[in-house]
Amino acid sequence: MSKRPFGLAVAQMGPVQPDETRRQAVARLLAMMREAHARGAKLVVFPELALTTFFPRYWMTEEEAVARYFEKEMPGPDTRILFDTARELGIGFYLGYAEVASDGRRFNTSILVDTNARIVGRYRKIHLPGHSDHKPQAPFQHLEKKFFEVGNEGFNVWETLGTRIGMCLCNDRRWTEAWRVLALQGAEVVALGYNTPSLNIHWNEPVHLRMFHHLLSLQAAAYQNAVWVAAAGKAGVEDGSHLIAGSAIVAPTGEIVAQAQGEEDEVIFCQADLALGDTFKQHIFNFAAHRRPEHYGLILERVGAGPALGKTPLP
Amino acid sequence: MSKRPFGLAVAQMGPVQPDETRRQAVARLLAMMREAHARGAKLVVFPELALTTFFPRYWMTEEEAVARYFEKEMPGPDTRILFDTARELGIGFYLGYAEVASDGRRFNTSILVDTNARIVGRYRKIHLPGHSDHKPQAPFQHLEKKFFEVGNEGFNVWETLGTRIGMCLCNDRRWTEAWRVLALQGAEVVALGYNTPSLNIHWNEPVHLRMFHHLLSLQAAAYQNAVWVAAAGKAGVEDGSHLIAGSAIVAPTGEIVAQAQGEEDEVIFCQADLALGDTFKQHIFNFAAHRRPEHYGLILERVGAGPALGKTPLP
Numbered sequence: 276m277s278k279r280p281f282g283l284a285v286a287q288m289g290p291v292q293p294d295e296t297r298r299q300a301v302a303r304l305l306a307m308m309r310e311a312h313a314r315g316a317k318l319v320v321f322p323e324l325a326l327t328t329f330f331p332r333y334w335m336t337e338e339e340a341v342a343r344y345f346e347k348e349m350p351g352p353d354t355r356i357l358f359d360t361a362r363e364l365g366i367g368f369y370l371g372y373a374e375v376a377s378d379g380r381r382f383n384t385s386i387l388v389d390t391n392a393r394i395v396g397r398y399r400k401i402h403l404p405g406h407s408d409h410k411p412q413a414p415f416q417h418l419e420k421k422f423f424e425v426g427n428e429g430f431n432v433w434e435t436l437g438t439r440i441g442m443c444l445c446n447d448r449r450w451t452e453a454w455r456v457l458a459l460q461g462a463e464v465v466a467l468g469y470n471t472p473s474l475n476i477h478w479n480e481p482v483h484l485r486m487f488h489h490l491l492s493l494q495a496a497a498y499q500n501a502v503w504v505a506a507a508g509k510a511g512v513e514d515g516s517h518l519i520a521g522s523a524i525v526a527p528t529g530e531i532v533a534q535a536q537g538e539e540d541e542v543i544f545c546q547a548d549l550a551l552g553d554t555f556k557q558h559i560f561n562f563a564a565h566r567r568p569e570h571y572g573l574i575l576e577r578v579g580a581g582p583a584l585g586k587t588p589l590p
Numbered sequence: 591m592s593k594r595p596f597g598l599a600v601a602q603m604g605p606v607q608p609d610e611t612r613r614q615a616v617a618r619l620l621a622m623m624r625e626a627h628a629r630g631a632k633l634v635v636f637p638e639l640a641l642t643t644f645f646p647r648y649w650m651t652e653e654e655a656v657a658r659y660f661e662k663e664m665p666g667p668d669t670r671i672l673f674d675t676a677r678e679l680g681i682g683f684y685l686g687y688a689e690v691a692s693d694g695r696r697f698n699t700s701i702l703v704d705t706n707a708r709i710v711g712r713y714r715k716i717h718l719p720g721h722s723d724h725k726p727q728a729p730f731q732h733l734e735k736k737f738f739e740v741g742n743e744g745f746n747v748w749e750t751l752g753t754r755i756g757m758c759l760c761n762d763r764r765w766t767e768a769w770r771v772l773a774l775q776g777a778e779v780v781a782l783g784y785n786t787p788s789l790n791i792h793w794n795e796p797v798h799l800r801m802f803h804h805l806l807s808l809q810a811a812a813y814q815n816a817v818w819v820a821a822a823g824k825a826g827v828e829d830g831s832h833l834i835a836g837s838a839i840v841a842p843t844g845e846i847v848a849q850a851q852g853e854e855d856e857v858i859f860c861q862a863d864l865a866l867g868d869t870f871k872q873h874i875f876n877f878a879a880h881r882r883p884e885h886y887g888l889i890l891e892r893v894g895a896g897p898a899l900g901k902t903p904l905p
Contacts, residue, residue: 446880452885498803528799565717571890574886579876579878
């Protein structure tokens with residue numbers, strides 16, 4: 276099978292402190308966009324909530340959060356230069372940010388922008404982690420369920436940049452349904468941004484597991500769905516709270532082919548061979564040949580776990 | 591949370607050659623059952639098609655296969671001693687074998703047997719790999735789609751041995767839907783047997799990937815479904831064809847807590863703390879709090895991949 280090379284870059288960000296302006300954050304993204312382009316990237320993936328600090332750690336009113344951390348328009352005055360530069364360079368990008376829609380609804384959102392600086396796709400995060408109540412005993416909050424609604428547009432794939440690109444965000448990477456819905460639309464590349472605190476405030480989870488679960492989820496998803504995965508994190512200590520790094524590009528073999536080395540701004544790049552995904556799609560993960568949806572009913576019928584179906588055959 | 595220890599053993603088998611009798615294979619299983627019991631096991635998991643060589647590698651008629659390799663009754667004359675010994679020791683077991691039903695239908699089957707030697711559960715393999723046609727150019731065949739029907743009883747979980755146990759077989763471990771349907775029935779332990787050739791006859795897959803994909807699939811499934819996984823392989827060179835080893839017990843953290851060291855008969859054991867699964871079920875994989883089936887529709891609507899849903903929002 277002949278190769279189908281696709282220049283794929285991930286731009287990890289070091290911490291964004293609360294007093295950093297949008298303009299400062301965008302300047303960092305721009306520098307990495309230029310580096311990604313210079314290395315041959317057709318697409319550069321930026322983190323979730325890339326324009327601000329990871330504000331769900333703060334207890335505050337929704338109004339206060341919107342005023343400080345949400346984007347009312349995209350592009351806006353501070354972000355337009357990202358679009359202009361992408362058009363000038365001829366590079367596409369994925370960007371995560373907090374979106375307040377014209378009707379006031381709030382989402383944790385990513386967009387996919389093509390080489391003409393057109394927003395071709397939007398994803399509003401579906402698997403929101405954390406809580407909505409105040410936990411004053413916790414060292415910090417994880418208020419995604421307070422500040423964001425569950426995404427209302429599903430998991431989608433877009434034909435652009437010469438391939439088919441799906442999007443998801445952060446916690447989605449742990450949920451196999453998200454990946455499968457993208458793969459069932461023929462995704463070849465899945466982009467995702469994340470912000471993952473190394474401390475789990477809900478129970479005394481060993482810290483090393485956070486990085487392990489992050490990479491395990493990416494690798495299994497890439498393999499079991501025959502897609503390239505490009506995952507961009509915001510990393511390091513933000514206002515006293517540590518976020519894991521580990522930004523990575525994973526091949527459809529499940530192998531990590533590029534990984535960030537530190538917890539600072541860093542571009543990683545890979546000349547991804549899209550044909551490698553075709554091989555897996557034609558053999559072991561030939562969905563049409565092997566999937567058996569008649570036995571998957573509970574995935575839609577139930578939300579939470581319930582009793583066993585209780586089939587006890589006679590011997 | 592107080593611990594809920596459960597003695598869990600996996601009995602890997604070295605190769606079973608074509609001329610080995612059922613009685614010889616069962617003697618090997620018995621020895622490992624006794625060792626598992628001596629180490630404190632409440633359940634011992636044996637491989638897929640544990641009573642014979644991995645016969646789907648041979649081109650032959652269905653009648654020939656049934657005559658040589660299928661069980662017409664369970665227990666039968668050669669396997670009854672497994673049940674008698676289990677009752678005597680007070681240990682449960684999982685056993686994979688080729689089943690021909692009374693109506694002549696053929697399945698790749700596993701059973702779950704309790705400490706009273708009662709068959710409490712049966713699973714007929716759903717994700718059959720391989721092909722049904724003769725591939726004379728290949729070094730060996732992989733004829734599961736010829737010799738077996740797709741399982742007709744779904745993915746099930748049984749309350750037994752003081753826990754909830756789900757079953758699947760071999761290639762099922764690569765399919766996230768199988769695990770999720772088990773987890774949605776509250777599985778705490780999932781047992782599976784496998785026979786995995788190290789050579790992929792369908793394309794020139796690097797051999798090291800077979801072991802990597804095996805472990806990756808087990809680890810991701812254990813973590814993302816908050817279950818203990820007990821996976822027993824048949825390993826080594828059977829009649830010139832090499833099967834991977836790597837029998838393993840994986841915790842709900844996704845970590846391998848026991849793994850076979852070689853390619854021979856070998857018992858691995860772990861005092862599994864079932865409460866560890868509860869922790870994950872109550873937090874990050876609290877399905878009731880986090881799953882969003884309204885966005886999973888394609889998983890049932892489509893078998894194979896189709897076009898993108900094509901949602902392109904206006905910016």
